[in-house]
Structure formats: C-alpha cells, structure tokens
Amino acid sequence: MSKRNQVIKTCLEIDKDDNVHKAISPEIVMTSSFYSENYDELVVNSQAEFDHYVYTRGMNPTTHQLEKILSKLEGGERCKVFGSGMGAISATLQTFLKSGSHIVVVNTVYSTTMKYIKNIEKFDVSYTVVNSHDEKDILAAIKPNTSIIYMESPSSQKFEIINIKKITKIAREKNILTMIDNTWATPLFQRPIEHGVDLVLHSCSKYIGGHSDIVCGAVVGSEVLVREIEKTGYLMLGSTCSPLNSFLAIRGIRTLPVRMDKHNANIIEVIEYMRDDPRIDVIYHPYARQRKLSEEVLEGYGSLMAITLADKDTERLKKFVDNLQTFLIGVSWGGFESMVLPSFKGEYTQTMKDRGLDITHTRMFIGLMEAEDIIADIKQALDIAYYKI
Numbered sequence: 001m002s003k004r005n006q007v008i009k010t011c012l013e014i015d016k017d018d019n020v021h022k023a024i025s026p027e028i029v030m031t032s033s034f035y036s037e038n039y040d041e042l043v044v045n046s047q048a049e050f051d052h053y054v055y056t057r058g059m060n061p062t063t064h065q066l067e068k069i070l071s072k073l074e075g076g077e078r079c080k081v082f083g084s085g086m087g088a089i090s091a092t093l094q095t096f097l098k099s100g101s102h103i104v105v106v107n108t109v110y111s112t113t114m115k116y117i118k119n120i121e122k123f124d125v126s127y128t129v130v131n132s133h134d135e136k137d138i139l140a141a142i143k144p145n146t147s148i149i150y151m152e153s154p155s156s157q158k159f160e161i162i163n164i165k166k167i168t169k170i171a172r173e174k175n176i177l178t179m180i181d182n183t184w185a186t187p188l189f190q191r192p193i194e195h196g197v198d199l200v201l202h203s204c205s206k207y208i209g210g211h212s213d214i215v216c217g218a219v220v221g222s223e224v225l226v227r228e229i230e231k232t233g234y235l236m237l238g239s240t241c242s243p244l245n246s247f248l249a250i251r252g253i254r255t256l257p258v259r260m261d262k263h264n265a266n267i268i269e270v271i272e273y274m275r276d277d278p279r280i281d282v283i284y285h286p287y288a289r290q291r292k293l294s295e296e297v298l299e300g301y302g303s304l305m306a307i308t309l310a311d312k313d314t315e316r317l318k319k320f321v322d323n324l325q326t327f328l329i330g331v332s333w334g335g336f337e338s339m340v341l342p343s344f345k346g347e348y349t350q351t352m353k354d355r356g357l358d359i360t361h362t363r364m365f366i367g368l369m370e371a372e373d374i375i376a377d378i379k380q381a382l383d384i385a386y387y388k389i
C-alpha cells in the first residue's frame with residue numbers, strides 16, 4: 001500500500017480497543033472523572049495517570065482515540081490533544097524552554113504564537129525571528145544557547161516553505177529540539193517527523209475539524225518527549241479538550257482526504273486565474289512562488305493563501321472585501337466555507353510593516369464550492385472595486 005493510501009486508511013479506521021459496544025462512531029465519554037473498583041485499582045491508576053483513565057484533564061477515552069489517530073497519521077509514537085492549537089503550542093514550548101535559553105523562530109509564524117514567545121522574554125528566554133526560507137539565514141541565527149528551532153511551513157501570512165530536512169539535520173548535530181506547526185498542510189500533505197522534526201503541532205480547529213465547529217489542538221512526537229509534555233505543560237496548564245470536540249475532530253478526519261483533495265484542486269484553479277488578473281499583485285502561496293521546493297516537500301496544496309492588490313487604495317480594498325458574495329469576512333479557516341481577512345483594519349500597523357506586509361495584504365481561504373464559482377465571485381468583486389479588464 002502506498003504511503004498516501006496508508007494515510008487515507010488511517011483516517012477511516014475504527015479503533016476497536018476501547019469500543020465497548022462495537023459502535024462504528026466513537027463513544028463520547030462525557031465525564032470529568034473515572035472511579036476505581038477498589039483501593040488497589042486506585043493505586044495502580046494513580047501511579048500512571050497517562051496510562052489509565054483517572055480524570056479527563058489527564059486522559060479521556062474519546063480524546064485518546066483522537067490521539068491515537070493523529071499520532072499514526074503523523075508517523076509519531078505518541079500524541080496529546082489539547083483544548084486549542086495555542087494550548088498545544090504554549091504547553092509544548094513551556095515544557096522545554098529554560099530560563100537563559102534561546103529560540104530561533106522561523107518564518108512569519110502564527111501571530112499568537114509570536115505573542116507567546118515575546119511574552120516569555122520576562123522569564124529570560126530570548127528569541128531570534130528569521131523571516132527567510134533560506135536555510136543559511138536560519139542556521140546563522142543559531143546561538144550557543146539555542147535550545148529550540150520553532151518552524152511553521154508554510155508560514156502564516158506569507159505561506160513560505162522551508163526545506164525542513166536541511167534544518168533538522170543541523171539541529172540534530174547541535175542537540176537542538178525542532179518543532180513545527182503543520183496546521184496548513186495536515187499530515188496528508190506533509191509529515192515532518194519523516195524529515196527529522198521532533199515535535200509536530202496542530203490546530204485541529206482548521207482542516208482536521210473541517211467544519212468550523214470546534215477549537216482543538218495537538219502535539220505529536222516521540223514517546224519520551226510527549227510524556228514530558230503530559231507531565232508538565234499539559235497537566236499543569238490544563239488546556240483540556242472536551243470529549244465532544246474530540247468526537248467532532250475524529251468525525252472531521254473521516255472526510256479529511258476527500259476535503260483536502262478538493263481544496264488542492266480548487267486552490268490551483270484559483271491561482272491559475274489570479275496569475276492572469278493584473279489587478280492582483282503578489283500571490284502568497286507555495287504553488288505560486290515556490291513550486292519546485294513544494295514538489296520536493298509537499299504532497300499537495302492547502303487552500304489558505306494571501307494576495308496583495310495592484311492598486312494600493314484601502315477604500316477600494318474595502319469595496320473588494322464587501323462585494324465578495326461567497327466569502328465570509330472573519331478569522332479562522334479550514335472549514336467548508338471560503339473566508340476573507342484583510343490585514344489592514346483601519347491602521348497600517350508596525351507588525352504588518354515588520355513582517356513585510358503590503359497595506360492591501362489580504363488572506364483568502366478557498367472553501368469547497370466549485371472553483372469556477374469562486375473565481376467568478378472574486379472577478380465580480382474586483383470589477384466593482386477596481387476596474388473591469
């Protein structure tokens with residue numbers, strides 16, 4: 001069986017281990033706590049809280065099913081699911097960062113992740129941001145006290161990809177832990193553990209959930225590293241996923257392969273149209289800007305992208321956004337619906353300038369409608385806001 005077919009099979013498999021009633025759909029074990037039959041059982045359970053069901057802020061059967069699926073999809077040994085992507089990211093960083101250590105942050109990472117890293121400066125953790133996908137620049141940022149390289153590839157906002165393998169090779173030699181946010185690609189299109197990354201992070205609120213109805217996150221890695229996160233970042237910070245949300249994430253995973261195929265087909269069609277429309281300036285997406293490297297590192301394309309407009313008038317930008325009929329205006333992405341989010345919200349912020357974002361930088365998420373209808377919509381909104389071509 002090919003790697004791809006194996007991943008699809010994993011998305012569809014039923015977990016029979018915990019399946020008391022032989023249900024096809026996972027049971028939602030909506031409980032805070034679990035009782036022990038007797039004193040001896042209590043002792044056994046308490047001594048290994050992450051191997052037995054004791055309390056849902058430790059382990060829960062529905063959430064554990066999701067953990068097993070995600071771990072297998074990413075090719076890891078163990079997974080921990082959290083109440084949100086940020087729950088997973090902050091707990092993972094907090095587990096491994098030490099006072100006096102340094103972290104290299106690669107790419108325009110998710111904005112709240114960046115805020116978290118800036119916030120822990122007060123615990124004497126320093127950081128260097130490398131907004132380059134050239135591994136020479138990334139490696140040049142490594143200092144003697146660097147303990148973590150944190151990557152996002154493709155990155156938020158600019159969707160630039162890096163050659164993960166080249167980074168992890170050097171990191172291993174220098175004993176530096178590597179982490180990557182793999183939300184954009186999903187394990188269908190990129191499995192970073194196969195390229196030597198130590199820990200893979202996900203916001204399951206996006207493609208994995210897939211229906212815009214949950215907030216959930218996860219980390220996947222080796223048994224040793226994930227157990228370390230469980231003991232500290234997970235148990236103590238308490239970002240617990242509701243068993244109901246874990247159920248919805250598993251339900252989302254059942255259709256992840258077919259949804260990702262559609263997103264992949266749609267984004268290529270949309271970009272092919274956009275390249276020929278002179279009213280669009282830059283297209284930020286690996287298919288548009290890093291095709292060669294994409295073919296080496298990605299097995300398909302996610303449909304989150306950004307554009308800038310040729311005309312830098314923000315009143316026209318506003319008109320463009322307001323006249324899109326099939327896009328909802330708002331944050332988040334990964335569901336069935338298309339979404340649009342301009343970076344400029346009445347102010348050309350310092351953060352935008354620092355990240356090298358144009359005043360018309362606008363994020364677009366291409367949903368599951370037919371590409372020709374999405375393209376027609378973008379065209380008519382541009383016609384109203386700018387000029388007909």
Ligand SMILES: *Cc1c(COP(=O)(O)O)cnc(C)c1O
Binds near residue numbers: 110184217
């Ligand atoms: C949304 C997102 C996150 C944060 O996840 P939440 O589930 O919203 O906490 C992290 N990384 C990326 C790339 C995201 O898009």
